[in-house]
Amino acid sequence: MNPRPDFGEFFEAYYGRALRFVRRHGFPVAEAEDVIAETFTALLVRWQSHGEPEQPAAYLYRSLSNQMARRHAKRDQQAFSQALDETIDVxxxxxxxxxxxxxxxxxxxxxxxxxxxxxxxxxxxxxxxxxxxxxxxxxxxxxxxxxxxxxxxxxxxxxxxxxxxxxxxxxxxxx
CATH class of the missing domain: 1.10.10.10 (Winged helix-like DNA-binding domain superfamily/Winged helix DNA-binding domain)
Incomplete structure (x- = not known):
């Protein structure tokens, strides 16, 4: 039986894939790296507290998608606030x-x-x-x-x- 990888091995195997995944969704490199760092940090905490997820790759991609959605929502909210501020001129x-x-x-x-x-x-x-x-x-x-x-x-x-x-x-x- 092939033993499951530890978190360090998982991180090494999926970091590049995660970066490409986030970049394909339009994030610049620096922001993509932030998204990945936050996601892997949350995954590490989960890994340590509850053990390895049953399907760690699927869990990673779902977590990345959620993190990107939160970033987009925050960006939209900031853009709307800016637009309202500019509307005050009228x-x-x-x-x-x-x-x-x-x-x-x-x-x-x-x-x-x-x-x-x-x-x-x-x-x-x-x-x-x-x-x-x-x-x-x-x-x-x-x-x-x-x-x-x-x-x-x-x-x-x-x-x-x-x-x-x-x-x-x-x-x-x-x-």
Missing amino acids: IDARQLEAFDRVETMHDAWRLLCALPERQRAIFYMRFFLDMSGREIAQQLGLAPGSVSKHLFMARKRLAERLQEEQDFSRADHLD
Whole structure:
């Protein structure tokens, strides 16, 4: 019977594969190495506390996928926060209070979903995929000026929706 490898042997055998796996999902080398380090650290803790998983390679790839998903979610949340901060430029001072009401990502996504499809796509590409106006224009087959106009209108509509929510909130307080 062939003895199962210890964690060190497993790490040596799968590090390169894990790096290629994470890189294929679009992570730069430095971030891919961070993802792998965090995943292997968690796997080592699990290995030491509960023993070797029944299928260690499958467990590794599932853990890598979960770690990448967490990183993407965090990146999306940061991009959305940045986009909201930039949207403040469009809003006057009394509308700023409405931003305090956007307390959860659910509320923020709900506001984004209310945008027309093209504006939502351009807003998403600009602030979540970090694409330039020129890249968005090429991707969607639009003139760069049209992309700028749609982005401006999306930010303006978000500001208007926030104002509507603020007005609605004030009406609730008056009742």
